[in-house]
Amino acid sequence: MATGEADLHDMIRDSVQDLAADFPREYWRECVEEYRFPQEYWDALADAGWLGVAIPEEYGGEGLGMLEMTIVIEELSRAGTMGGIVFVLTPVFGGIGIQRHGTEEQKQEYLPRIANGDVTFCMGLTEAAAGTNTLNIDTMAEEVGDGEWAVSGQKMFISGVENADTMLLVSRTAEFDKSNPTGGVTLFLVEDPAERDAIDLTHVEVELPWFEKQYQVDIDGLRVTEDDVLGTVDGGLYLLWDTLNTERIAGAASALGGGLRAVDLAVDYANDRNVFGAPIGSHQAIQHPIAESYAKLTAAREVTYKAAKLWDEDEDCGTEANSASLLTSEFGLEAADRAIQTHGGNGFTPEYEVFDIWRNLRLTKTAPVSNEMILNYLGEHELGMPRSY
Known part of the structure; x- marks a missing residue:
């Protein structure tokens, strides 16, 4: 550098x-x-x-x-x-x-x-029947005039709709076609989604310490126009995929920081907590797991930074971005688990932060994409093995 x-x-x-x-x-x-x-x-x-x-x-x-x-x-x-x-x-x-x-x-x-x-912004992508398979979404924009559509469908686990000024809404504009499986998807910029009469929000309870709620979003006849289209009609899936690497990198950075936060808190507690006449951090059973987590996270940081540099240079970073997401989620969660263990019973009390960190980092193994799907990507696209799903 x-x-x-x-x-x-x-x-x-x-x-x-x-x-x-x-x-x-x-x-x-x-x-x-x-x-x-x-x-x-x-x-x-x-x-x-x-x-x-x-x-x-x-x-x-x-x-x-x-x-x-x-x-x-x-x-x-x-x-x-x-x-x-x-x-x-x-x-x-x-x-x-x-x-x-x-x-x-x-x-x-x-x-x-x-x-x-x-x-x-909020993102209207996930659907209960589609999950990770975006090609299988049912939300449909029916053309009702020249450059105008009426959108209907249901989205699930949509974060922060109540605070969003704009929703990036992913919808079909054509039925699924096996001869062109990646076509027929369009991205729309929807202003003031929580205020639209055609959008109904239902709060979905989740056990995460977030300031934003999760919603089921029911859409019935939402009017959008060609001015609301991001990119091209029927070409939205490629735009979405183009942005997903940056989502992976940003998510990895968040998991990396969360894991390092857990390490920092574990170190502070291990240095301050005295048992049997010595700080617990002086015992290898406490010290070594924390040090190992730090080493793993600093290695994951290098992969994350490499992915970001490649993206900035307009180079392919799919392998690095996916690897960064995988490693930071696994190592970050492990660090949070070890921080809880370092805190003993205090790790489960609201006075200490480590359990909240664990809950947030546990999500990163599942969303925005599961680690199993990342391994599928690496196995198929990097290692040349047969498609496994």
Whole structure:
């Protein structure tokens, strides 16, 4: 790494750590308990330029790359904030998606507002009958006029609809065709989804310490136009896949930071807790698992950074992005488990943070894509084995 780049990244880490220090655990507990969007935190990220870190300067961003966004997310998560949750939907799916595939009008409309924190996104993709198989979605946009559609269907486990200014909605615009299986899917930008008469929201209870709710989203005759299309009609699946690598990288950065947070808390507790006349961290049974988790996470960080660098260089990063997602989820969860064990009974009490970290990191093995599907990808596309699903 060049000296100038290293200095820039050190500056980013220092700045992000300073920002995160203004939002202690009590702040996040209140947001979670009240299902309250962390507006003060969001505004601070916008004021510091981090929401627009990968948005070009001509649209009000910082003009940096995915690597720098990765560092920001990692440090926010390591500091105990919910950086990964707030970044993936708006700066990644909204910002990068529109930056790469939007019209000039859409870029002018959305990118400056993403950078300054004036707009938030949610993603309407998952369906109960489709799961990981996006080709199997049933939500359908029926053409009702020249450049106008009526969308109907049901989405499941959709995060943060109540706070979102815009939903990136994935819908079919043509029936599934075996001769062209990846066609017929279109992405629509839907303004004010929670306020639309054609959209009905049902809260889905999940055991996660998040400030946002999960919803079943029922759509009945939602009107959209060609101005709402992101990319091309029937070509949305390729756009979605193009953005998924950045989702993998951002998610890996969040899991990496969460795992390192667990290590940091385990170290602090092991140094402070005295049993039999010595800090418990002086015992190898405590010290070695924590040190091993740190080693695994720092190795996973290298894969994550490599994926981000490749993406910034417009190179294929599918293997690295998927590997980063796999390794950070496995190693991060293991680190959180070991942090709980280090804390003993205290690890299960609300006064200590480690159990909440474990719950959040457990999700990363399942969503946004399961580790089994990542292994399928690596086995087929990297190792050349037969398709297994």
